Amino acid sequence: MAQIWIEVEENPNCGYLPLRTYSSIGEERSATSVLVAYSSDEGRTEVTGWSSEGGGSQCAVRWVRVGDSGEGESILVYGDDWGVRLRPEGSPSNWDLAAPDQSGEPYLLISPSADIQPSSGAGDRGDTGNR
Numbered sequence: 001m002a003q004i005w006i007e008v009e010e011n012p013n014c015g016y017l018p019l020r021t022y023s024s025i026g027e028e029r030s031a032t033s034v035l036v037a038y039s040s041d042e043g044r045t046e047v048t049g050w051s052s053e054g055g056g057s058q059c060a061v062r063w064v065r066v067g068d069s070g071e072g073e074s075i076l077v078y079g080d081d082w083g084v085r086l087r088p089e090g091s092p093s094n095w096d097l098a099a100p101d102q103s104g105e106p107y108l109l110i111s112p113s114a115d116i117q118p119s120s121g122a123g124d125r126g127d128t129g130n131r
Contacts, residue, residue: 001025004066006078006107012097013050013082013104020107022076026065031118034061035089036077036110044089046119049079050104056082058095063116068109075116077108084108 001023010016033048049061059080068074077084083106085095093099 001067002028004064004076004078006076008081008083008106011052011082012056013085014106017083017106022066022068024064024066024076025073028062028064030060030062032058032060033119034063034077035115035117035119036108037115044115046087046089046091047077047108048085048095050082050085051080052082056097058085065112066109073112074109075112075114077110077116079107 004022004024005019006017006022007019008014008017033046035044036047037044047061049059051057051059053059061077061079061084063075063077066074066076079085083104085102085104087093087095087099087102091101093101096102
């Protein structure tokens with residue numbers, strides 16, 4: 001099992017997150033952005049990685065199954081040094097800190113039953129190609 005260390009300093013995208021360590025129990029995957037369906041009752045959320053490069057820019061998002069002492073197993077979704085950025089599926093806005101329909105988080109720890117799919121090319125609007 002590989003160890004994953006996540007620490008995010010306070011930044012314009014999200015608040016501070018002290019160092020967290022997770023043990024991966026699956027293969028890590030990455031994409032420009034992913035669509036996450038937390039449950040069948042809710043709409044999907046698009047998630048991308050966020051980097052400090054250029055004062056804030058889109059980068060790859062990664063996800064992997066991890067051991068979680070509280071839940072047994074979870075899916076860890078994480079980005080770069082500024083965390084991850086979220087927006088509703090189908091949002092017309094480019095990835096931007098100023099977009100009113102977007103928010104930032106240090107990372108997501110979600111149920112292993114959540115559906116995660118790489119976004120189609122249309123979901124990659126605003127990709128800066130930094131990573």
